[in-house]
Amino acid sequence: MSRSITGWRLPDAEREALLMRFPPRYQTVVADHVTLRYGTDARTEIPTEHAGVVIGEADDGAGVQALVVAIGGRSERGDGSHFHLTWSLAKGRKAKESNDVIVDRAWRPVDPPITVMLEPARWRP
Numbered sequence: 001m002s003r004s005i006t007g008w009r010l011p012d013a014e015r016e017a018l019l020m021r022f023p024p025r026y027q028t029v030v031a032d033h034v035t036l037r038y039g040t041d042a043r044t045e046i047p048t049e050h051a052g053v054v055i056g057e058a059d060d061g062a063g064v065q066a067l068v069v070a071i072g073g074r075s076e077r078g079d080g081s082h083f084h085l086t087w088s089l090a091k092g093r094k095a096k097e098s099n100d101v102i103v104d105r106a107w108r109p110v111d112p113p114i115t116v117m118l119e120p121a122r123w124r125p
Helices: 012-021 097-104
Strands: 004-009 033-040 051-059 064-070 084-089 108-117 119-123
Touching: 012 108, 033 084, 033 119, 051 084, 051 097, 064 097, 064 108, 084 097
Parallel strands: none
Antiparallel strands: 004 033, 004 119, 051 064, 051 108, 064 084
């Protein structure tokens, strides 16, 4: 059985607008999706929400920058993590580290919060 990620893709127009508002601080720009669940399969339902709100920014100063996103009025994903867009990474850093940076370091609120359109999706990593 194939394992995939279920969540939301960030449309190109939304990505470009956010890149102008939040310049990437590290050389690898990710900025393309919000994960709902990792390790899903074809039987996993695709989410129904089509929008999110960027409510915060996190950066550990050592190579991980992420944007905290609220979907359906909450940022907590239900597994101890937060909905987020991994924004940029330094060499040797991994997107999955965004979760730790958001939890371990205080993220800064974005004021005003920014509504973004999202595309429900399932994809292979």
